[in-house]
Amino acid sequence: MPVGTQGTVKALLPEALKELDAQIILANTYHLYLRPGHELVRELGGLHRFMNWDRPILTDSGGFQVFSLGDLRRISEEGVDFQSHLDGSRHRLTPESSIAVQEALDADIIMAFDECIPYPANRDYVADSTARSSRWARRCKEARRSEDGAGLFGIVQGGMFPDLRAGCARDLIEIGFDGYALGGLSVGEEAGLMYDMMECTLPLLPADRPRYVMGVGTPENLVEGIARGVDMFDCVMPTRNARNGVLFTSFGKISIKQARYARDPEPIDPDCGCYVCNHYSRAYLRHLYQSGEILASVLNTHHNLHYYIQLMEEMRSAIEQDAFLDYKQEFYRKRQ
Amino acid sequence: MPVGTQGTVKALLPEALKELDAQIILANTYHLYLRPGHELVRELGGLHRFMNWDRPILTDSGGFQVFSLGDLRRISEEGVDFQSHLDGSRHRLTPESSIAVQEALDADIIMAFDECIPYPANRDYVADSTARSSRWARRCKEARRSEDGAGLFGIVQGGMFPDLRAGCARDLIEIGFDGYALGGLSVGEEAGLMYDMMECTLPLLPADRPRYVMGVGTPENLVEGIARGVDMFDCVMPTRNARNGVLFTSFGKISIKQARYARDPEPIDPDCGCYVCNHYSRAYLRHLYQSGEILASVLNTHHNLHYYIQLMEEMRSAIEQDAFLDYKQEFYRKRQ
Numbered sequence: 001m002p003v004g005t006q007g008t009v010k011a012l013l014p015e016a017l018k019e020l021d022a023q024i025i026l027a028n029t030y031h032l033y034l035r036p037g038h039e040l041v042r043e044l045g046g047l048h049r050f051m052n053w054d055r056p057i058l059t060d061s062g063g064f065q066v067f068s069l070g071d072l073r074r075i076s077e078e079g080v081d082f083q084s085h086l087d088g089s090r091h092r093l094t095p096e097s098s099i100a101v102q103e104a105l106d107a108d109i110i111m112a113f114d115e116c117i118p119y120p121a122n123r124d125y126v127a128d129s130t131a132r133s134s135r136w137a138r139r140c141k142e143a144r145r146s147e148d149g150a151g152l153f154g155i156v157q158g159g160m161f162p163d164l165r166a167g168c169a170r171d172l173i174e175i176g177f178d179g180y181a182l183g184g185l186s187v188g189e190e191a192g193l194m195y196d197m198m199e200c201t202l203p204l205l206p207a208d209r210p211r212y213v214m215g216v217g218t219p220e221n222l223v224e225g226i227a228r229g230v231d232m233f234d235c236v237m238p239t240r241n242a243r244n245g246v247l248f249t250s251f252g253k254i255s256i257k258q259a260r261y262a263r264d265p266e267p268i269d270p271d272c273g274c275y276v277c278n279h280y281s282r283a284y285l286r287h288l289y290q291s292g293e294i295l296a297s298v299l300n301t302h303h304n305l306h307y308y309i310q311l312m313e314e315m316r317s318a319i320e321q322d323a324f325l326d327y328k329q330e331f332y333r334k335r336q
Numbered sequence: 337m338p339v340g341t342q343g344t345v346k347a348l349l350p351e352a353l354k355e356l357d358a359q360i361i362l363a364n365t366y367h368l369y370l371r372p373g374h375e376l377v378r379e380l381g382g383l384h385r386f387m388n389w390d391r392p393i394l395t396d397s398g399g400f401q402v403f404s405l406g407d408l409r410r411i412s413e414e415g416v417d418f419q420s421h422l423d424g425s426r427h428r429l430t431p432e433s434s435i436a437v438q439e440a441l442d443a444d445i446i447m448a449f450d451e452c453i454p455y456p457a458n459r460d461y462v463a464d465s466t467a468r469s470s471r472w473a474r475r476c477k478e479a480r481r482s483e484d485g486a487g488l489f490g491i492v493q494g495g496m497f498p499d500l501r502a503g504c505a506r507d508l509i510e511i512g513f514d515g516y517a518l519g520g521l522s523v524g525e526e527a528g529l530m531y532d533m534m535e536c537t538l539p540l541l542p543a544d545r546p547r548y549v550m551g552v553g554t555p556e557n558l559v560e561g562i563a564r565g566v567d568m569f570d571c572v573m574p575t576r577n578a579r580n581g582v583l584f585t586s587f588g589k590i591s592i593k594q595a596r597y598a599r600d601p602e603p604i605d606p607d608c609g610c611y612v613c614n615h616y617s618r619a620y621l622r623h624l625y626q627s628g629e630i631l632a633s634v635l636n637t638h639h640n641l642h643y644y645i646q647l648m649e650e651m652r653s654a655i656e657q658d659a660f661l662d663y664k665q666e667f668y669r670k671r672q
Contacts, residue, residue, distance in 0.1 A: 007623065011630040036598070036623040044601055044619055052615040262372070265380055279388040283380055287343065287372040294347040294633050 001026045001058060001234040002305050006035070007051045010239050011297040012305070014053045019275070020305050021313070024056040024108070026234040029101050030065035034084050034091075038104035046106030058234070059107035061098045061140075061155075064116045064183075064215070075115065077132065095139035099152075107150055111181065112140040114155045119187045126159035133157045134171040141175050151178035153212060159184060160193055162200040169204040179210035179232075186216045186235075195224050202229040219248060219311055223331055226315050227324070238308045242300035245289045248307040252335045256300070261286045274306035337362045337394060337570040338641050342371070343387045346575050347633040348641070350389045355611070356641050357649070360392040360444070362570040365437050366401035370420050370427075374440035382442030394570070395443035397434045397476075397491075400452045400519075400551070411451065413468065431475035435488075443486055447517065448476040450491045455523045462495035469493045470507040477511050487514035489548060495520060496529055498536040505540040515546035515568075522552045522571075531560050538565040555584060555647055559667055562651050563660070574644045578636035581625045584643040588671045592636070597622045610642035 002009045002017060005028045009017055017025065027047060032038060044050050047057055066073050066082050073082035079094030093101075098113035114133035117126055137154050144152050154172035158165030172180060182201055185194045198213065205211050212232035213225050222233055238248065245256045249269035254261075256268070267277035268285065276285075276299045288296035318327035338345045338353060341364045345353060353361065363383060368374060380386050383393055402409050402418050409418035415430030429437075434449035450469035453462055473490050480488050490508035494501030508516060518537055521530045534549065541547050548568035549561050558569055574584065581592045585605035590597075592604075603613035604621065612621075612635045624632035654663035 006627045006629060007620070008629050008631040011634070013631070013634065035627060036619070040599055040619065043599060044617060050617070050620050050623075052620075263376055263379060281380060281386070283372070283376065284343070284386050284388075287386075291342045291371060293342060293344050294630055295344040295349070297630050298347070298349065298634070 001232065002308075003028075003234055003236045003239060004051070004053075004057075005236075006031050007041075007047060009301075009305075010243065011294070011301045014051065016302060017053070017305070018055070020302070020309050022055070022305065022309060024058055025053065026058045026060065027105065027107070028065060029059045029062035029098060029105065030093075032059075032105060033062060033093075033101050034086055038101045042104040042106070046104075048106060056108040057105075058109035059102045059105055059111065060214070061111040061113040062093050062101065063098070063113050066093055067116050067118075077135075079113075079136075095136040096143040099140050099143040103145060103148065103150070106148075109151045109153060109179070110144070112137045112152065112154050112177070114157055114183055116187070117157055117159045117184045119160065119184075119189050121159050123159075123161060123164075126157075126161055126164055130157045130159070130164050130168050134168055134175075137172055137177075138175050141177070153177055153179040153181050153210075155181045155183040155214070156201055156205075157184050158197075158201075160189060160197060162197070165197060165201045166204055169201055173204075173206065177209070179212060180205045181212040181214050181232075182230075183214050185213060186221070191221065191224070194221070195228065198225060198228040198230065219308070219331075222308075222311060223315070223328055226319075227328060233312075238304035239301050242304040243297045245296070245300065247285075247300060248304050250334045256282060256285050256289050258286075268303055269307075272303070272306065272310075274303055274310075276300075276303040276306070337568065338644075339364075339570055339572045339575060340387070340389075340393075341572075342367050343377075343383060345637075345641075346579065347630075347637045350387065352638055353389070353641070354391070356638070356645050358391070358641065358645060360394055361389065362394045362396065363441065363443070364401060365395045365398035365434065365441065366429075368395075368441060369398060369429075369437050370422055374437045378440040378442070382440075384442060392444040393441075394445035395438045395441055395447065396550070397447040397449040398429050398437065399434070399449050402429055403452050403454075413471075415449070415472075431472040432479040435476050435479040439481060439484065439486070442484075445487045445489060445515070446480070448473045448488065448490050448513070450493055450519055452523070453493055453495050453520045455496065455520075455525045457495050459495075459497060459500075462493075462497055462500055466493045466495070466500050466504050470504055470511075473508055473513075474511050477513070489513055489515040489517050489546075491517045491519040491550070492537055492541075493520050494533075494537075496525060496533060498533070501533060501537045502540055505537055509540075509542065513545070515548060516541045517548040517550050517568075518566075519550050521549060522557070527557065527560075530557070531564065534561060534564040534566065555644070555667075558644075558647060559651070559664055562655075563664060569648075574640035575637050578640040579633045581632070581636065583621075583636060584640050586670050592618060592621050592625050594622075604639055605643075608639070608642065608646075610639055610646075612636075612639040612642070 002025050004025045066080050081092050095113040102110040115129045117129050154177035156168045158168045210231045213230045247268050250271050261282040264282040318324045338361050340361045377386050402416050417428050431449040438446040451465045490513035492504045494504045546567045549566045583604050586607050597618040600618040654660045
């Protein structure tokens, strides 16, 4: 899922996202709650209409951003009190209000409100936080209006402790959700540890519900996640990297600002069939980046999202053809 | 002509420019000469291919930017010595080198190298500068390779002195150009004085050649210029204003950042049929602008260029129907 934090996938028109075959995007509840405000978005017909996007939208719960605020927030059983990063104004987010905000935004997939546990964290903290997130998950389920057809996903926490993850998964399954996410990954731990957490948790989740790993990740993370049974990801990596001139290719990442590309007539990736690779040279893209041109962000974002979406499509197709392991091998071979 | 200073009309894809029916764009010789360099652009197949634009390109001579450098430049009969605004490196631009750079860029319309005289300026300075610009115009004509089919335009200077303008026009006509521009307007003078200069100069220019007023201007300037016989304009006004949140409409300018638009579900201009007005509310555009989103520049630029190009198309059509004066009256009535 491309990330559209403030009601826009940065630098791209909705039509470009469709051309890229994006099936769903993610929007951030925290940001939209603060600006322009969920009531304003509701008044204007919901987020789809507001941003001219008629495909599904998943909203996060706001928890991740709120918990990133550090000294600006305080957790209680009721919820989280925090100050806006924009103007310092005081707010409270609770499981109930998070659901209400996401409903006002008219999300198609609503995420339960949870605490994203930092890494490292000691076992006592993780156990307490995870238990509270499970209680919050139940309150989210109860707060959810049933009539609007949107899905509600629970989020498995438990830090890097397999038994706490397993316990949390059991709690969430008992409550019952339309899909299950793994939260609190890609927060600074080694990739191997993240894969371990996927391996011990994913098999516990219902096979007939989507499994979503939040905030992940690199192309390698996606391949390894898919290998372990993940269905969905979101990450700012393709879009944020694009704006910093870092481009994804079948042979690894390149930094378009490097002098070696100054006179390079080749496309970013000669094997890529995207609009950008069909029409622009590395030399032009470097020139745009060096010149601080807005079009650099537009074209780089387009290419990177094409890379990510194409990667997911290829993996789906490989699975359907029972050839995923071959695909994975080839994926790594190309980047050697 | 939309302005594409650094080899991109800021924030827009070439496909969007075509959707807007832009027939030609302007690129800046000074900027492209310094970065990425005209030889690099030539190596990569010329500016059309470099920037993925297969319609005509007009390049300015570089003179305007060089003369804006103030203390960083020194004029002689030979040309202008100047220091780059990017890195302070020293360069010389002459009539001959300006033509060579524009040829390397593969421009379809090449502008003669001249001095853009500041305002106000005393008669002696203007007379000397204009005479030198005429001598430079002759050198440009001589320097021009004939084989590549691009047009060469002369630029009438003469400050705000009708007789100097007339003399310069006569000199240029004697040299013989494919089109004639008026330079040194919209440099701080009153609009009435600019219109006076158009009125006294345009009738002296050959009726069968395009007449181009450089660096102009507001919608009102375009209407008044057309009324006086102008065929072509270029200006950063629609694109630069867009990036600052100032939008053009049939009823005048609006600043989208104003709080009055925060909950406004209307499009920028209910009478506008552009992509932006068809799909986005003022509230959304204000949100994007307030949030510093790249899409604000993309959508605002699209709308403003639509406004300008549409205005020119409507005026052409009114002239063809012998109804220009009615059109002009209606144009002013709507903005009351």
